[in-house]
Amino acid sequence: MKRLHKVLPLILIVAVIAGCATVGKTAYNIDAVTVTAIDTSMKMFADLVVAGKVPQPIQDQVKTYYPLYQKSMILQITATQAYLAIQQNQAATQGDVATAKAEAERRIQAASLAILDLVDALSKAGVPQSVLPKSN
């Protein structure tokens, strides 16, 4: 239930994207916030590791979740790019646009879950909540 509570705002983001006329701008801003915040958090995490302040099990968690976050974000961005390209393509049918939109939404949901796992691990490592992407 706690996890669902955390995911709800992200589901709302998906709903906003789905209903928003400026999909590109919304997706771009969300990616800018997420990628910038995770990059900053990972730098802080690495400083804590080098300072010997992060227990090995937490380091292992971040080491596991970071590549999953990368992979899901890359798939999400690629799907968003494809959706925008199809939207701008005059020859695309309504069916093409709907399929690309559904794929982008599916990838956004998967990326949201991967972000939550990574943020939880980074939080346990001692990265302040104020630096991490907002997830609740």
Added chain:
Amino acid sequence: MSELAVMIIKLAIQYGIPAATAAVELMKKPDPKPEDFDVFLKTLAKSYDDYINEAKLKKV
């Protein structure tokens, strides 16, 4: 104040104006094109070990 504005202010407080400026620059696109997302793909190419090695170099 929007969540975005709060995050930018926090970045500025904790990491200085250059970090906040960089974040704002990323968000300035009025009508992003598919290729504009490539900046994020480049950032995502950085591995776990890259972060740790950078931190080690900073400490030396």
